[in-house]
Amino acid sequence: MGLTAQSVKPGKMKDVFNIEKSDNQYVIALAGNPNTGKSTVFNSLTGLKQHTGNWPGKTVVSARGEYMHNSMKYVLVDLPGSYSLFTSSKDEEVSRDFLCYGDYEAVVVVADATCLERNLNLVFQISEITDRVILCINLIDEARKKNITIDRKGLQEELNIPVVMTSARDGSGMDELKSTIEKISMQQPIYIPSVVRYDEETEKKVQSITPVLEEMNVLNTRWTALRLIDSDTDIFSEKKARHLDKAQAEELTETFNLGADKKNSRERISEQNYDYANLLTQKYVKEDMSKIYRDKKIDDIVTSKVFGLPIMLLMLGFIFWITVQGANYPSKFLSGIFFGFQDTLSEWLKSLGASDYLRGLLADGAYRTLAWVVAVMLPPMAIFFPLFTLLEDLGYLPRVAFNLDHHFKNSCAHGKQSLCMCMGLGCNAAGVVGCRIIDSPRERLLAVLTNNFMPCNGRFPTLIAISSAFFAVSYRSFPKGLIPALFVTLLVIMGISITLAVSKILSATILKGVPSTFTLELPPYRMPQVGRILYTSIIDRTAFVLTRAAAVAAPAGAVTWLLANTYIEGASILVHISELLDPLAAFIGLDGMILMAFIVGIPANEIVLPVLLMAYLSTGTLTEFHSVEFLRDILVQNGWTPLTAINVMLFSLLHWPCSTTLWTVKRETGSIKWTLAAFLIPTAAAFAVCFATTAVYRLLF
Numbered sequence: 001m002g003l004t005a006q007s008v009k010p011g012k013m014k015d016v017f018n019i020e021k022s023d024n025q026y027v028i029a030l031a032g033n034p035n036t037g038k039s040t041v042f043n044s045l046t047g048l049k050q051h052t053g054n055w056p057g058k059t060v061v062s063a064r065g066e067y068m069h070n071s072m073k074y075v076l077v078d079l080p081g082s083y084s085l086f087t088s089s090k091d092e093e094v095s096r097d098f099l100c101y102g103d104y105e106a107v108v109v110v111a112d113a114t115c116l117e118r119n120l121n122l123v124f125q126i127s128e129i130t131d132r133v134i135l136c137i138n139l140i141d142e143a144r145k146k147n148i149t150i151d152r153k154g155l156q157e158e159l160n161i162p163v164v165m166t167s168a169r170d171g172s173g174m175d176e177l178k179s180t181i182e183k184i185s186m187q188q189p190i191y192i193p194s195v196v197r198y199d200e201e202t203e204k205k206v207q208s209i210t211p212v213l214e215e216m217n218v219l220n221t222r223w224t225a226l227r228l229i230d231s232d233t234d235i236f237s238e239k240k241a242r243h244l245d246k247a248q249a250e251e252l253t254e255t256f257n258l259g260a261d262k263k264n265s266r267e268r269i270s271e272q273n274y275d276y277a278n279l280l281t282q283k284y285v286k287e288d289m290s291k292i293y294r295d296k297k298i299d300d301i302v303t304s305k306v307f308g309l310p311i312m313l314l315m316l317g318f319i320f321w322i323t324v325q326g327a328n329y330p331s332k333f334l335s336g337i338f339f340g341f342q343d344t345l346s347e348w349l350k351s352l353g354a355s356d357y358l359r360g361l362l363a364d365g366a367y368r369t370l371a372w373v374v375a376v377m378l379p380p381m382a383i384f385f386p387l388f389t390l391l392e393d394l395g396y397l398p399r400v401a402f403n404l405d406h407h408f409k410n411s412c413a414h415g416k417q418s419l420c421m422c423m424g425l426g427c428n429a430a431g432v433v434g435c436r437i438i439d440s441p442r443e444r445l446l447a448v449l450t451n452n453f454m455p456c457n458g459r460f461p462t463l464i465a466i467s468s469a470f471f472a473v474s475y476r477s478f479p480k481g482l483i484p485a486l487f488v489t490l491l492v493i494m495g496i497s498i499t500l501a502v503s504k505i506l507s508a509t510i511l512k513g514v515p516s517t518f519t520l521e522l523p524p525y526r527m528p529q530v531g532r533i534l535y536t537s538i539i540d541r542t543a544f545v546l547t548r549a550a551a552v553a554a555p556a557g558a559v560t561w562l563l564a565n566t567y568i569e570g571a572s573i574l575v576h577i578s579e580l581l582d583p584l585a586a587f588i589g590l591d592g593m594i595l596m597a598f599i600v601g602i603p604a605n606e607i608v609l610p611v612l613l614m615a616y617l618s619t620g621t622l623t624e625f626h627s628v629e630f631l632r633d634i635l636v637q638n639g640w641t642p643l644t645a646i647n648v649m650l651f652s653l654l655h656w657p658c659s660t661t662l663w664t665v666k667r668e669t670g671s672i673k674w675t676l677a678a679f680l681i682p683t684a685a686a687f688a689v690c691f692a693t694t695a696v697y698r699l700l701f
Contacts, residue, residue: 025066025073026185027103031095031126032110033119034081035523037138039063040168041110042078045178069178074185077104085125086231086266096235099129100220101243105185106132108177113143113150113165114524116285120277121270123159127193128223132184133161136177141167142524147288155284160194169529195222196276198269205229209256217242228252230266295524299399303522308403315391316492321485323384324464328481330379338371360565361558369557370550373606376461377546384457385426385537393528397422402522404496409515411500412507414443417450421499424454425492428657429664431456436668442513445674446503448665452657452682453495453502455488458605462652463488465609469632470645491653498654498685506681552659556603560611563600564619574600574615588687589647589694591639598651603659608652643697647690654686 032038046065063078077098085096099107109126111119116137127133137150156163162180166173183189197203209225218224219242227235233249244252253259301307346363354362391397397419405415416438424431431451438444455463467487507513563573577599578592585595593615601608613619613631616638635645656679657665666675 025075026105026181027075027077028181028185029098029102029104029107030076030078030110031099031107031122032081032136033083033112033122036081036110036112036119037168038081038110039078041108041136041138041166041174041177042076044168044171044174045074046076067178069182072182072185074181077102082122084121084270086227086235099126100223104132106134106181108134108136108181110136110138113137113140114146114148116150117277117281120280121273123161124196124273124276127159127161128195128226129220131191131193132187133191133193134177134180134184135159135161135163136166137163138166138168140165141170141172142526146524149286151284155280158194158280158284161191196273198272202226202229202265202269205256205258209252212252213244216244216248218244226269228256229258230262230269232262298525299522302396302399303402308399312400312403313489313493315396317485317489319384319387320488321481322387323380323460324484324488325481326383327379330382331375334375334378335371338375339368342368342371357565361561365561366554366558369560369607369610370554372610373550373553373604374546377457377606378542380460381426381457381542381546382538384460385542386533388422388425389533389537390528393526393533395523395525398522407500408503411503412513412515413446413500413503414438414440414515417443417447417499417503420447420451421454421496424451424456426457428452428454428456428661432661432664432668440513440516442511443516445669446506446511448668449506449674449678449681450499450502452661452678453499453654453685455491455495455653456605456658458658459652460488461606462609463491463649465628465631466645466649466652468628469635470640470642472628487649491649494650495653498689502681502685552603553607556600556607560600560607560614564614572618578615587694588651588690589643589697590651590690591644593638594644594648594651598655601658602656605652605658643694646697647693650689650693651686654682654689656683656686 030038030042042063042065046067065076065078067074067076079095079098080092082092082095085092085099098104107126107130109119109123111123123133123135135155137152140150143150150165152163152165162184164173164177164180166177168174184191198206206222206225206229209228210221213221213224224244228244228249233246233253236244236246236249302311342363345367346359349359349362400422401415401418404418408415408417417435419437420431420434422431423434428451431454432448435444435447435451438447464484467484471487472483560574563577566573568576574596578596580592581595581599582592585592593612597608597612597615600611613634616634656662662675662679665678666672669675
């Protein structure tokens with residue numbers, strides 16, 4: 001759910017070193033920990049819209065924007081959120097390499113006023129790279145609510161860099177930040193940042209290496225010396241003028257005998273950085289512990305072993321119930337409008353002299369499928385996405401990852417995978433792209449291969465319709481929509497269980513390895529921003545997913561119409577395909593028509609049910625159902641039983657990804673082999689589970 005239309009456009013993927021600017025522009029880097037409101041600062045300065053997530057590591061590519069201040073032009077580069085410049089994360093490598101080798105006039109380090117101590121480590125590291133640093137302490141409005149006070153003047157004198165207090169959400173302090181950026185860019189005045197002085201052994205090594213680096217005319221001699229002491233030489237992979245390359249670093253490492261103790265050196269330096277951050281916090285930050293304990297008490301319940309998972313499932317079920325209930329009437333309204341226009345379109349094509357065959361292809365095939373997808377998808381998405389974005393804005397999604405982390409670790413998978421699965425609830429293609437937040441290549445591939453087990457928004461209509469037709473009618477005394485919501489929730493739980501099981505199997509076979517550790521920050525609970533939620537969920541997410549689905553639905557509808565209206569030996573191609581598939585389908589408790597509908601629905605899962613009805617009724621065009629009772633009657637007349645309904649829902653949950661998701665897997669992995677695996681693994685799981693369900697059902701009944 002964290003990636004949006006804006007963040008995955010091709011234009012956003014440019015190399016971060018390739019900053020296009022005119023002669024009178026200044027480049028400003030925007031760095032900071034995740035969850036500091038950095039993207040909100042970016043939006044406030046540039047006016048561009050970029051999604052502000054509430055879980056670590058969302059910004060996986062570099063966003064850029066421009067703004068003017070006092071007739072001066074600035075290019076602002078929003079670097080990926082980073083806790084440190086010295087980890088294995090691909091995102092943090094991007095930030096480190098830009099700060100070390102990029103061409104910029106100033107760096108704004110955004111920190112969270114409510115947890116300043118944790119943010120200062122990055123400030124210390126960047127201050128060793130450049131003297132053009134500005135500390136932007138953001139979220140001061142939240143700090144005030146928690147009775148946290150910060151002595152800005154004292155902190156500024158201690159660090160010897162400009163310190164600006166802001167609340168980017170309401171614009172507080174942003175004018176001062178712009179003025180400070182202007183001064184630092186013009187180097188008026190010049191600041192020499194205070195740097196952390198380490199233990200005697202480390203400082204002696206720095207002093208012995210520095211003269212050699214000065215003789216080599218290397219920039220940032222102190223930073224370079226420290227990295228020779230505590231980091232692998234891969235950190236010097238970039239070949240830039242006045243910087244060490246890897247070969248030179250290896251030579252100096254051997255000359256000064258630095259190779260054996262790098263790990264201990266890194267631990268000592270990190271410990272002393274955090275000790276200094278703690279010292280500064282004690283001196284210049286005053287906290288009201290009662291406010292902090294309030295959030296902790298909430299987390300004690302929300303993330304507890306006893307209540308954490310039940311609360312998560314109840315919340316998920318509640319969202320599905322509201323989605324099911326709220327989507328019915330808008331879907332009927334849109335269906336009436338769009339399907340009503342079909343006759344007008346057909347008459348217009350006829351007036352142009354189009355043949356009956358062409359009119360059927362365009363109106364009954366392409367247009368009707370497109371109308372179905374929009375009418376069926378838009379209402380649930382317009383409800384589901386805002387509700388889910390609300391949870392994200394509140395800060396709840398990282399708690400979901402925390403609750404599931406232990407289970408993923410037991411399956412040798414990464415805890416962040418749960419966040420990718422949350423994205424998959426909206427769109428599996430977005431979930432696959434979201435797997436970039438996982439640092440380990442093995443665990444990232446695990447997440448990509450198993451993301452399809454989370455039902456996307458395109459599969460909701462089939463799951464809701466089938467559960468309503470076969471099971472909700474038996475419980476009419478229950479609140480309307482409750483049974484379908486319960487079934488969808490149970491299927492999501494099953495999807496999570498299958499994900500964990502398949503991850504365990506893959507980790508023991510073709511993707512052997514152990515789970516890696518990671519830092520997951522639990523951000524403070526925040527008051528949701530209604531305007532941002534509506535923009536992000538409706539304009540960005542809903543429009544993004546709907547446009548992509550509509551783009552494949554129209555061609556798929558045309559092809560489906562051709563298959564349904566092209567006859568060979570008295571039967572349509574669709575019928576021939578279903579008869580060919582019948583033996584295989586019966587093996588897993590389905591029929592050939594059902595399996596054929598899923599195959600035809602590869603471009604878009606939304607058309608599976610209407611294709612099935614079209615085949616059953618032999619209408620030659622996609623057929624909508626006017627009521628749950630109408631749908632049930634058609635299915636029962638074609639031999640459906642409760643077993644068939646259960647297997648259709650299970651197959652819908654587990655079967656192969658749609659074409660858009662497969663294309664995204666190919667793009668993310670760069671491999672035909674893993675794309676094929678992403679198709680075969682869920683397909684095998686779907687057949688295995690349906691076969692087992694059928695065998696057990698037939699044994700018992």
